[in-house]
Amino acid sequence: MFLYLLLVLFLLIIGCIIYLVFLIQYYHIFFKRQGIATLPLASYLYGHFTILWNAERFSEQLCQWTKQYGSIYGLVAGTRPVYIVSDVSFLQEVFITQFSKFQGRHAPLLTHILGQDRLHVFASSGDQWRRHRRILISAFSYVKLQKMSTKIDECVKNFVHLSNNGDINIFPRLKQFTLDVICRCAFDVRTEVQGNSSNIWLQKVMEIFVRDFDRTPLAMLNRFLPGFGRFWAFLFHIFRTIGLITTPANLWIIENAKDLINERLLQSQKDQNDDNCKDVLQLLIKAVADPEKAQLSLKELLSHVFVIMVSGFDSPSTVLAYCLHTLANRIDLQEKLYKEILINSHSNENTTDDLSKHDLSKYIYLDAFIKEVLRMNPTAVQFVNRQCTQDTEVQGYKILKGSLVQADVYTIHYDSTLWGPLPTDEFHLERHMTKRHPLALLAFGAGPRQCLGLRFAFGRIEVIH
Numbered sequence: 001m002f003l004y005l006l007l008v009l010f011l012l013i014i015g016c017i018i019y020l021v022f023l024i025q026y027y028h029i030f031f032k033r034q035g036i037a038t039l040p041l042a043s044y045l046y047g048h049f050t051i052l053w054n055a056e057r058f059s060e061q062l063c064q065w066t067k068q069y070g071s072i073y074g075l076v077a078g079t080r081p082v083y084i085v086s087d088v089s090f091l092q093e094v095f096i097t098q099f100s101k102f103q104g105r106h107a108p109l110l111t112h113i114l115g116q117d118r119l120h121v122f123a124s125s126g127d128q129w130r131r132h133r134r135i136l137i138s139a140f141s142y143v144k145l146q147k148m149s150t151k152i153d154e155c156v157k158n159f160v161h162l163s164n165n166g167d168i169n170i171f172p173r174l175k176q177f178t179l180d181v182i183c184r185c186a187f188d189v190r191t192e193v194q195g196n197s198s199n200i201w202l203q204k205v206m207e208i209f210v211r212d213f214d215r216t217p218l219a220m221l222n223r224f225l226p227g228f229g230r231f232w233a234f235l236f237h238i239f240r241t242i243g244l245i246t247t248p249a250n251l252w253i254i255e256n257a258k259d260l261i262n263e264r265l266l267q268s269q270k271d272q273n274d275d276n277c278k279d280v281l282q283l284l285i286k287a288v289a290d291p292e293k294a295q296l297s298l299k300e301l302l303s304h305v306f307v308i309m310v311s312g313f314d315s316p317s318t319v320l321a322y323c324l325h326t327l328a329n330r331i332d333l334q335e336k337l338y339k340e341i342l343i344n345s346h347s348n349e350n351t352t353d354d355l356s357k358h359d360l361s362k363y364i365y366l367d368a369f370i371k372e373v374l375r376m377n378p379t380a381v382q383f384v385n386r387q388c389t390q391d392t393e394v395q396g397y398k399i400l401k402g403s404l405v406q407a408d409v410y411t412i413h414y415d416s417t418l419w420g421p422l423p424t425d426e427f428h429l430e431r432h433m434t435k436r437h438p439l440a441l442l443a444f445g446a447g448p449r450q451c452l453g454l455r456f457a458f459g460r461i462e463v464i465h
């Protein structure tokens with residue numbers, strides 16, 4: 001009996017391997033038949049999977065291949081075809097024109113671990129995503145940002161006060177600052193995190209980026225065989241229960257988000273008729289409190305606390321660091337921006353200290369400066385992808401359901417046909433005074449799934465300058 005079972009297991013493993021080899025060959029030949037360039041297969045068993053996901057710098061690797069294989073090429077990343085694209089017309093079709101067939105992103109393991117009922121706007125798709133996005137979009141409008149300006153001002157003053165102390169490493173301070181701002185503005189929570197690096201929330205959000213959960217073996221298996229996401233999540237729960245896996249920081253935040261906002265949840269039960277939405281959290285709580293419209297569940301709300309906290313923390317602090325680094329090296333830019341601030345302060349009769357009350361739309365140079373920093377240093381490039389949910393054709397190329405289209409953001413941002421005639425490896429804010437292709441700047445992604453915090457992030461970066 002035992003030998004019989006062993007034989008079945010052996011045949012099963014052999015069957016899986018044959019199936020894998022067949023699938024990888026099939027997609028590789030599929031690319032060739034479509035006239036899409038593709039790299040020689042690194043392995044019959046895992047295709048291009050390891051060279052794609054183990055690259056030291058993902059974006060640099062894509063740029064390098066683009067130089068060799070052109071603006072649209074295919075990789076067989078495990079059992080999924082991946083299109084790497086720097087052709088903006090092709091991307092425009094995927095991200096905008098045919099969005100209904102490309103609604104989701106790659107679903108990381110955490111998405112499966114959370115399960116359908118705990119998904120947030122970043123991870124959800126279809127009707128669930130539309131419902132999340134509709135609730136959140138108004139919370140991050142320019143008008144709402146103006147209302148948050150006093151809170152941002154307070155955080156900025158605290159930041160300047162704490163950073164005014166001789167030589168310091170500004171990057172950790174910026175991280176504390178952005179976490180402080182997002183918690184104040186979105187949840188009205190005073191974390192007191194600035195100047196306190198032992199704050200548990202700061203440590204957990206930082207841990208997400210230091211110990212990337214998406215690089216752990218189970219998460220890699222999920223990338224390799226995305227069709228078995230639920231099975232990998234099931235294994236994760238078992239390993240976690242028997243203590244083989246510790247709770248990753250992202251899950252810790254979601255499981256503990258209630259502690260952070262408990263007071264507000266209790267308060268909301270008392271003020272059920274209060275229509276004056278002062279921050280994102282109140283808007284989300286209102287959506288939960290309205291069971292008739294089935295807008296949001298409490299579980300989804302807690303996941304949103306996580307996604308807002310993490311999105312509002314990492315990219316903004318990195319972009320701010322690039323902004324300050326650029327300014328430190330360019331006195332001419334400092335003067336240009338300072339003059340613009342002074343001119344606008346006079347017209348508004350505000351002091352330069354009170355920047356958050358200014359009409360930010362008048363800051364033409366500041367706006368162009370931030371765009372140029374983002375062009376040269378895009379941060380969240382790996383998220384600018386879309387998963388195909390229905391077989392389709394884009395610019396004459398057949399795209400199969402389940403394929404992933406990944407934008408090669410760096411190549412696009414440094415493409416002289418899109419950003420010339422000024423050399424694209426030099427910093428020139430003037431290039432943003434000319435109208436460019438709508439997908440030439442992909443720092444916040446594109447289309448209906450573009451970054452939800454775009455306005456908020458822009459406003460915040462402008463205010464700190």
Ligand code: HEM
Pocket residue numbers: 121122123133182307308309311312313315316319379380381383384385442443444445446447448449450451452453454456457
């Ligand atoms: C400079 C700062 C930021 C950068 C560079 C950035 C970049 C991005 C990028 C590239 C995406 C993927 C877009 C796509 O797939 O087309 C994204 C999505 C997203 N971002 Fe940001 N982001 C920033 C700040 C923020 C802030 C402050 C928030 C909110 C507090 C935020 C919330 C989100 C959300 C919720 C999504 C997912 C949207 C959806 O799937 O519908 N981001 N961001």
